[in-house]
Amino acid sequence: MARRPDLVGLTVLAMLSVRPGHPYELHRFIVHTHKNYVTGLPRSLYHAVDKLAGEELIVPVETSREGRRPERTIYEITDEGRHELATRLRTLLENPGGERRVFTAALSLIGVLPVPDALQSLRTREAALEGNVAGLNGHLKALRDSGLPDVLAIELDYERALTETELAWIRRLIARLESGELNWSGTFNRDQLENVLGES
Secondary structure (H helix, E strand, C coil), X not given: XXXXXXXXXXXXXXXXXXXXXXXXXXXXXXXXXXCCCCCCCCHHXXXXXXXXXXXXXXXXXXXXXXXXXXXXXXXXXXXXXXXXXXXXXXXXXXXXXXXXXXXHHHHHCHHHCCHHHHHHHHHHHHHHHHHHHHHHHHHHHHHHXXXXXXXXXXXXXXXXXXXXXXXXXXXXXXXXXXXXXCCCCCCCCHHHHHHHHCCC
């Protein structure tokens, strides 16, 4: 059985690729931006930070305390962490393993990839979906040709409709990126992140 992707860890790497931060800031950002695929907060977040630090994908750079607030450790992403982030994110964009939640999470962080890399991953996903639609069409035709009533294959028709819808959406997204209508600098805008986080 394939291991489930670590969406919390992926989100931590993505946020720290913008600027160093401490777990409380990351928690606030996740809640404020409705990253609802991140569950089990705040425990899952602190667990992810500890795991990433143990793998040396992030490192502590400063510890501070303000007044009576708890001590806060600020982390930054390492070069290895940046490479791991790009690899994990591209993998999930290209092959989310049939879980729409996983693909939604990958899309929500796509801005940390350079646009050409994002486009390449989306084209790979487009090709896979085209293959899925062709396979479903072939399967449905074979079942109909064998005399099977449509009602006994209705779930396949539903799956085909969902896949066609996702494929159409991916094609529109690719067109927006190719035309320059949608663009980013390869990372989240630091000023925008500051506005979301406000005073830490």
